[in-house]
Amino acid sequence: MGVNKSIKLFASASVLLFLALSTAAIDRRTAADIDREIEKIKPAMIKIRRFMHMNPQLANREQDTVKLISSKLASLGMEVKNGIARTGVVGILRGSQQGATVAVRADIDAVMIQELADVPYKSLNPGIMHACGHDIHTAVVLGTAFVLNTLKDRIKGNIKFIFQPAEEGPPAGEEGGAALMIKEGVLENPPVGAIFGFHVWPENLGQAFIAPGTFLANSDSFRITIKGKSAHGAQPQEGVDAVVLASQTVLALQSIISRSVDPTDPALLTIGKIEGGTKSDIIAERVHLEGIVRTLSDANRKKVSRLMESVIKDTVHSFGGDYSFTFEQNIPAVYNHPEFFELMLPSLNEALADKKASQIKPQLMADDFALYSQKIPGFYFFLGVKNPRLPSMAPLHSPYFNPDERSIGIGIKIMCHLLLDALDQQSRLEKNRP
Numbered sequence: 001m002g003v004n005k006s007i008k009l010f011a012s013a014s015v016l017l018f019l020a021l022s023t024a025a026i027d028r029r030t031a032a033d034i035d036r037e038i039e040k041i042k043p044a045m046i047k048i049r050r051f052m053h054m055n056p057q058l059a060n061r062e063q064d065t066v067k068l069i070s071s072k073l074a075s076l077g078m079e080v081k082n083g084i085a086r087t088g089v090v091g092i093l094r095g096s097q098q099g100a101t102v103a104v105r106a107d108i109d110a111v112m113i114q115e116l117a118d119v120p121y122k123s124l125n126p127g128i129m130h131a132c133g134h135d136i137h138t139a140v141v142l143g144t145a146f147v148l149n150t151l152k153d154r155i156k157g158n159i160k161f162i163f164q165p166a167e168e169g170p171p172a173g174e175e176g177g178a179a180l181m182i183k184e185g186v187l188e189n190p191p192v193g194a195i196f197g198f199h200v201w202p203e204n205l206g207q208a209f210i211a212p213g214t215f216l217a218n219s220d221s222f223r224i225t226i227k228g229k230s231a232h233g234a235q236p237q238e239g240v241d242a243v244v245l246a247s248q249t250v251l252a253l254q255s256i257i258s259r260s261v262d263p264t265d266p267a268l269l270t271i272g273k274i275e276g277g278t279k280s281d282i283i284a285e286r287v288h289l290e291g292i293v294r295t296l297s298d299a300n301r302k303k304v305s306r307l308m309e310s311v312i313k314d315t316v317h318s319f320g321g322d323y324s325f326t327f328e329q330n331i332p333a334v335y336n337h338p339e340f341f342e343l344m345l346p347s348l349n350e351a352l353a354d355k356k357a358s359q360i361k362p363q364l365m366a367d368d369f370a371l372y373s374q375k376i377p378g379f380y381f382f383l384g385v386k387n388p389r390l391p392s393m394a395p396l397h398s399p400y401f402n403p404d405e406r407s408i409g410i411g412i413k414i415m416c417h418l419l420l421d422a423l424d425q426q427s428r429l430e431k432n433r434p
Helices: 003-010 013-023 028-054 065-075 136-151 178-184 242-260 300-318 338-352 370-374 406-433
Strands: 079-084 088-094 097-107 156-164 194-204 208-209 220-228 267-276 286-295 324-333 376-387
Touching: 003 097, 013 088, 013 376, 028 136, 028 156, 028 178, 028 300, 028 324, 065 156, 088 097, 088 136, 088 338, 088 376, 097 136, 097 300, 136 156, 136 194, 136 406, 156 370, 178 286, 178 376, 194 242, 208 338, 220 242, 220 300, 242 286, 286 300, 300 324, 338 406, 370 376, 376 406
Parallel strands: 097 156, 097 194, 194 376
Antiparallel strands: 079 088, 088 156, 208 376, 220 286, 220 324, 267 286
């Protein structure tokens, strides 16, 4: 389903916004039932989260994780599809009443980090850890499936629970993640009209953070090989030192962001890996560099890659060296469709009760959820997971990252409200359509 068709389905702005403002998101009875069901399942969802945390698996290798997810979905009597995008799982909850289909996505892969947090459910897999909260995401979405399954007699349409592998990126030479999920039809049969996603955030427990329009950045990567000429370290004049050229290239590249990009349109360029040389007394012939570029606008995305090659070429050629440069556009920016955002915001705030969502500036992090929201209207937010009694918590991708598990119940409540409200809004729109 193309984005235009989906937006027509879910975001006839004036009518939908009027309906959202004129009617409570979900009725009190349903809200109370959601709260009651969450209390019943919270211990089980925390147990599932801890199992995942102790047994983290990398991208496209999440076999044990998906066995657990599939078995839990099957126990609910849901239609379960396995093997999508290698290790992806989809559960379909069909409501008792006909209607549209919405989806929620959880990412399930871990990252290559050795856990150092002192917790009883510490990772048992050396060098692998759920340091980005995907275990929390999975527990929330699975818990949402459990709760809404008890309310399917009130559901006006269908809900797809998408458990996606490889959000952190597939292994070299493999496809994966949201791109492969979409390619293999996750948004079809039945066609999905809108999709929800979230990410844990190291701020106060239960606080939600949002932004309309562009929320997260375009994410691109690059590789540079600086080619010099080897010589004895005591005779540098006989060679072309690739280490020196690489050093100057690193510094020159930083001037792109500081001097060639509008500071009101944020962008960043990070070189995270440098390899070169063979021995302390030999002039290096080659140095390899790898890094990332993050931009919030497509204009900067094109501009930065163009300027990078120019800077590399001028720096290296001026000293008699050569280079190779590859720039790969990986995933686009996460985009909250403004009309759909305004429609769903009251429901998010209702689920949060007295806290209300906080609008924040777009962040230069990235998430391949963006690929779904390129196709259909998407709603994406951050969920605070910091224990409020602590002054701070370790950031995402830290070996000490330790989210407060009370966020699981909060996340389930938010997702239940959003999904039910989206389907209910669409149902009422259809009834009021001339």
